[in-house]
Amino acid sequence: MHIWYSLVDLLLPFGWLHHDFMKNALLGVLLVTPIFGLLGTMVVNNKMAFFSDSLGHSALTGIAIGVILGIKNPIWSMLFFSVLITIAILVVKEANTASTDTIIGVFSSTAMALGIVILSRNGGFTKYSVYLIGDLLSINSSDLLTLGIVFVVVIVVWIVIFNKLLLASMNQSLAASRGIKVRLYEYLFAMIMAVIVTISIQWVGILIISSLLILPAASSRNIAKNMRQYHSYSVLIALISGISGLILSYFWGTATGATIVLISSVFFAVTFIMKLKLG
């Protein structure tokens, strides 16, 4: 961490970066936003916005389970529960008895309600409201280490599975004809999403986490003509929104996650107008 601190002091001698917590937050943004930009492309492609939303909601139950078990840092119970609910959604989806929308809706609202019921026992819900809007400035060096490891793992997995996942998402039979195990890749992708959403939730907040996943990719989609452009614009927009959102939230004294999302939506508006103008 000392290397990072002195590096920032050397290269970016700005007032807002004077405090260590801001340096931590900046590193956090640099790690989280590119992943969101990258994964978001597939989420938007596959129309999975609702799914990522439900992952966020299920985190509440994860926190609640952590509280019941007396775990101080609920990240592990959250991870466990979001992976569990992901598997549940996929298994029920495969039974083909109801539409995917309905199934996700059912699981999502159940998980959220369960979480609220447990956490609001004895009227103590307010102390958990930090999870709703998130607090990026509270990120510490051990969090950053976890985030760094997750960053590397997600990027590596993403490089390995992307092409096959893309084929599977366009036509399952076509993918099967080329020897791709469609279900395996579907599960892997859902798991990655579960992990990255859950890990970032305490800094970004349950209410807006899926916007952070959707907006950069949706903006990029407005102007991209092929997959490489789609990905690079998306990552770039996510990074720029992340950094400028962090700076603005510092000066405005606002919640960082929401400020980042707001800037991404400006990007969406701009690219949308570009699309209309350019055709």
Next chain:
Amino acid sequence: MNMIQQKCSHSCQGTSCKCGLCCTQITNFGISRGGTEILRNVDLHIHCGDLTAIIGPNGAGKSTLLKAILGEISHTGELLFLDAQNEGTTRPIIGYVPQKLELDSSSPTSVLDLFAAAYTNIPIWLTISKKVRERVRKGLARVQGEHLINKRLGALSGGELQRVLLALALDPIPHLLLLDEPVSGIDQRGLELFYKTVSLLRENYDLSIILVSHDLNLVAEYANRVAFVNNKTIECVGTPQEVFNDEKVIQTFGLDWSKHYQKDEKDEKDRVDNAHLV
């Protein structure tokens, strides 16, 4: 069920078959999904160079049969691919042309992206090598589609998309090519171009083709064998003439069409007869 089946070895021996895999044997196939039986007792032999059309009413399980052959859904019974010596081989190369892709018209996936994703493991959002680009160009040339390489899939016409998907199914050259109603909703010109390409393929490469189609005129024109799927099984299989004169087929598709077909056949016969006089 009364089934007309040739012995596989019959057409597989000799020099006419160069593909190595000479016949696809489907024996006693059964498919169930979610507790409901979709197909049972399905027997079908497909030879190299054959274009076998699968016809039948909506929901009869035609596409499901293709999915089972692809290995996408599980089935009972046996699926064997035999080579010239009648030895089973483990995994044949299967080309599949789907009805459509799951993508909306604004999707930023280009034709090159689709092919590169199928050909390599290097993620296409990082880079696409010159070698891959060249291979894609060659593949597209096979269907007269070289100019489509940088277009977005969503910007292609129905006919263009089907040709692109056909090109994708042909690299590597498959032993068995599955066409799943590949030309539904395509204009006449696109349709003719598509089937012209398929016919050329049959002449130039030794591959077996299975075609699922609703368009009986098309089946009559291009298929040399027809299998009629109805009541959860294959009720009738044979040459187009045999199948289209079958009582059950006539009942399903209506007498009018069958008469029309027989008339066509008569015209054809007249033409042939007259040819002697010329």
